[in-house]
Every structure is written in structure tokens, then in C-alpha cells.
Amino acid sequence: MAGVAGRLARLWCSGALSSPLQVTRFPALQLHLCGPAMRASQEDFENATNQVKLLKKDPGNEVKLKLYALYKQATEGPCNVPKPGVLDFINKAKWDAWNALGSLPKETARHNYVDLVSSLSASSESSIQVTPAADRKQPGSDALVVTSQDGITTITLNRPDKKNALTTQMYHDIMLALEAASKDDSAITVLTGNGDYYCSGNDLTNFTDIPPGGVEEKARSGAVLLRDFVDRFIDFPKPLVAVVNGPAVGISVTILGLFDIVYATDRATFHTPFSHLGQSPEGCSSYTFPKIMGPSKATEMLVFGKKLTAREACTQGLVTEVFPDSTFQKEVWVRLKAYSKLPPNAMRISKQVIRNTEKEKLHAINAEESNILRERWLSDECMNAVVSFLSKKAKL
Numbered sequence: 001m002a003g004v005a006g007r008l009a010r011l012w013c014s015g016a017l018s019s020p021l022q023v024t025r026f027p028a029l030q031l032h033l034c035g036p037a038m039r040a041s042q043e044d045f046e047n048a049t050n051q052v053k054l055l056k057k058d059p060g061n062e063v064k065l066k067l068y069a070l071y072k073q074a075t076e077g078p079c080n081v082p083k084p085g086v087l088d089f090i091n092k093a094k095w096d097a098w099n100a101l102g103s104l105p106k107e108t109a110r111h112n113y114v115d116l117v118s119s120l121s122a123s124s125e126s127s128i129q130v131t132p133a134a135d136r137k138q139p140g141s142d143a144l145v146v147t148s149q150d151g152i153t154t155i156t157l158n159r160p161d162k163k164n165a166l167t168t169q170m171y172h173d174i175m176l177a178l179e180a181a182s183k184d185d186s187a188i189t190v191l192t193g194n195g196d197y198y199c200s201g202n203d204l205t206n207f208t209d210i211p212p213g214g215v216e217e218k219a220r221s222g223a224v225l226l227r228d229f230v231d232r233f234i235d236f237p238k239p240l241v242a243v244v245n246g247p248a249v250g251i252s253v254t255i256l257g258l259f260d261i262v263y264a265t266d267r268a269t270f271h272t273p274f275s276h277l278g279q280s281p282e283g284c285s286s287y288t289f290p291k292i293m294g295p296s297k298a299t300e301m302l303v304f305g306k307k308l309t310a311r312e313a314c315t316q317g318l319v320t321e322v323f324p325d326s327t328f329q330k331e332v333w334v335r336l337k338a339y340s341k342l343p344p345n346a347m348r349i350s351k352q353v354i355r356n357t358e359k360e361k362l363h364a365i366n367a368e369e370s371n372i373l374r375e376r377w378l379s380d381e382c383m384n385a386v387v388s389f390l391s392k393k394a395k396l
């Protein structure tokens with residue numbers, strides 16, 4: 001074991017493993033608006049800074065410079081830093097863009113920023129609903145964006161460059177977001193992904209940051225994190241909907257058995273390659289999958305790693321409904337907005353009547369799965385599979 005973990009550590013130190021990519025903000029610069037400056041509230045501005053992270057298409061360098069300078073003008077006022085040297089090309093371009101705004105008032109810059117982001121969001125058909133000013137900004141981070149509108153709190157996995165793989169921090173952020181959503185005034189909570197993937201499961205670089213206590217401590221703390229994470233889904237009190245916008249892998253698939261509705265684009269696939277990875281089922285799937293699809297279909301997925309298409313997953317009961325990718329977002333959100341208008345207490349109580357009969361059993365299953373995985377994570381089978389992936393030798 002130590003040999004394999006040592007290989008992981010050497011891989012990590014050699015730089016062969018890239019650190020998790022942070023989603024970068026591109027704050028903005030803009031044209032002078034003629035006539036009286038419209039007002040954009042601070043909330044509008046904050047929401048816009050969130051929305052810009054969710055743009056599906058890169059708006060290009062020119063627009064990004066515009067975004068950068070408007071953001072600086074709105075938050076700091078006229079350009080107030082020394083001009084970079086001619087060889088410092090990127091910072092000089094940013095300085096020029098900001099300086100070009102001159103004495104544009106902060107509130108005008110703020111309004112122009114919000115305007116530009118709204119136009120970019122509309123044109124790029126951002127995968128996330130545009131959040132009007134009246135709605136609130138929710139807890140989240142760059143890799144997790146939480147918005148709330150029309151009675152729906154949406155938790156969006158936002159690491160499209162890494163197929164929305166879940167970092168340790170994201171597990172914690174999702175738990176915080178679910179905690180907040182359980183208490184806010186929304187009627188329904190949605191989990192979805194930004195980009196072409198819903199989620200590629202556990203970020204395998206999570207195995208590389210070995211704490212002082214060594215791999216045994218890593219496995220212990222990982223099992224605690226996993227158990228706490230899945231408990232939040234078992235106990236979540238409101239209707240919980242998965243909007244599966246693309247392929248789903250690993251834990252993002254297994255916890256679907258704890259959702260109330262699973263809507264999927266026909267582009268989605270559902271893959272639980274646990275044996276391939278030297279691991280074992282989690283998310284209560286060792287119980288929910290046989291219950292949902294029968295023991296043999298569950299074994300094909302969880303033991304043999306059979307990847308399901310969206311339609312196969314729907315036939316087997318894991319997915320509620322499959323939509324054509326071209327109309328997926330539109331159809332799903334129209335439906336969810338209608339559902340969110342139903343009496344929230346009745347929905348919450350009805351969900352609890354359904355879930356309460358199994359809650360105790362689900363917690364016990366989760367505890368057992370987490371204990372088994374704690375051992376699996378220490379096995380050579382698991383570490384060899386992780387090393388193969390991280391050294392770019394193998395993908396699923």
C-alpha cells in the first residue's frame with residue numbers, strides 16, 4: 001500500500017497531476033450609455049458576476065476585457081493603478097481597457113456590466129436560469145453556483161473544464177447549499193451541471209492530497225465526508241430534482257436513487273465503474289438500485305460497470321423522463337416552474353410520508369457503504385486504478 005501511495009505522492013509532486021482548475025471570473029468594461037444612467041442594484045451586479053461564470057460559450061478576449069474594465073470601474077472607480085510595462089501584454093491590455101473608461105460613474109459602470117452580462121447570458125443560452133434582481137444570491141463558490149428564482153433553488157456544479165468532478169470542497173459546499181435550501185422560501189431544489197457533463201463523480205485527485213496522518217487518515221476522513229454528504233440527501237425535506245444535462249459518473253449517479261425526480265437529456269449516460277476503480281457502491285445504491293431496477297440490472301451497473309444510456313436508465317426506473325437535448329432545458333424548467341407553484345407544505349409533507357418509511361434503513365446502508373469504501377480506498381486495486389487515471393494511462 002505504501003508503495004502505491006508513494007507513487008501517487010511522486011505523481012503529485014512531479015506536477016503530473018494538475019491542481020483542480022478554478023473557474024475564473026471575467027469581470028467587465030463597456031460602452032458609455034447615452035442618456036441618464038439606468039440603475040442596476042448591487043444585487044443585480046452581484047447576480048451578474050455569478051451569471052458570467054455560467055456562460056456556456058467563451059465570449060472572447062475583447063468582451064472579457066470589456067467585462068474586466070466595467071467590473072473594476074464599478075467596484076473601484078476610475079483606473080487608479082500605474083500603467084504596466086509594454087512587455088506585460090495582458091495586464092497592459094487590461095489597464096488600457098479600464099483606463100479608457102475615464103471618469104465613468106460607478107453606478108453607470110455597474111449598470112453597463114449588468115446589461116452586458118444579460119446580453120451574453122441570453123446569447124449563450126446559459127444552461128442556468130437568468131436570475132432577476134428580485135431573487136437572492138445564495139451560498140456557493142466558483143465551482144458551485146447557487147441561485148434562487150421562481151420558487152426554485154438551483155445548485156449548479158460549475159467545473160465544466162473538469163467535467164464537474166467533485167472536489168472535497170464541493171462536497172462541503174453542496175452540503176451547505178442543501179442546508180440553506182432546506183430552510184429558504186423555495187418550494188423545490190434542483191441539482192444540475194454547467195457544461196457538457198452533469199458530473200464525472202469524485203475528483204480522483206482527491207486521492208493525492210495525503211494528510212500528515214497518512215493514507216489511513218485520508219480514508220477515514222473520506223468515509224466520514226461521504227457518509228455526511230449522503231445523509232444530507234437522505235434527509236433533504238423538500239422535493240429534490242436532478243436535471244441531468246449530460247453524462248453522469250460515479251457518486252453523481254448513485255445518489256440519484258435519493259432524488260424525488262430525475263430528468264435527463266437524451267445525451268446523458270449513467271456510469272458506475274466501481275469495480276474498474278477498485279471501489280464499491282455508495283449513495284445507498286447497494287439498496288436503492290436493486291429496489292428500483294431489480295438485482296440483476298443493479299449488478300450489471302454496480303458490479304460490472306455497465307454504462308446506461310438515458311433511455312435505458314429511464315426504462316430501468318432510475319430516470320423519470322428523458323427529453324430531446326434540443327428542448328431539454330426549456331421543457332424541464334417550464335415543468336419545474338409549474339411544480340414550484342404547488343402548495344409547498346403539502347409537497348414537503350407528502351415527500352416525508354414517502355421517505356420516512358425508509359429513512360432509518362437508508363442511514364444504516366449509508367454507514368455500511370462508507371465503512372466498506374474506507375477499506376477499498378486503501379486497497380492496491382483502488383490505488384492502481386487511480387494512478388492509471390491520473391497518469392493519463394486510462395480513462396473510463
Ligand SMILES: CCCCCCCCCCC/C=C/C(=O)SCCNC(=O)CCNC(=O)[C@H](O)C(C)(C)COP(=O)(O)OP(=O)(O)OC[C@H]1O[C@@H](n2cnc3c(N)ncnc32)[C@H](O)[C@@H]1OP(=O)(O)O
Nearest residue numbers: 162163165200201202203204206222226250251377395396
Ligand atoms: C480517499 C479519498 C476520498 C476523498 C473524498 C471522498 C468523498 C466521497 C467519495 C465518493 C465516492 C465516489 C466515487 C466515484 O465517483 S467513482 C467515479 C470517479 N470518476 C471517474 O473515475 C471518472 C474519471 N474521468 C474519466 O474517465 C474521463 O474524464 C471522462 C470519461 C469522465 C471524460 O472523458 P473525456 O475524454 O470526455 O474528458 P477528459 O478526460 O479530457 O476530461 C477533461 C478534464 O477533466 C478531468 N477529469 C474528468 N473527470 C475527472 C475526475 N473524476 N477526477 C479528476 N479529473 C477529472 C480530466 O482529467 C481532464 O483534465 P485535463 O484537461 O487536465 O487533462
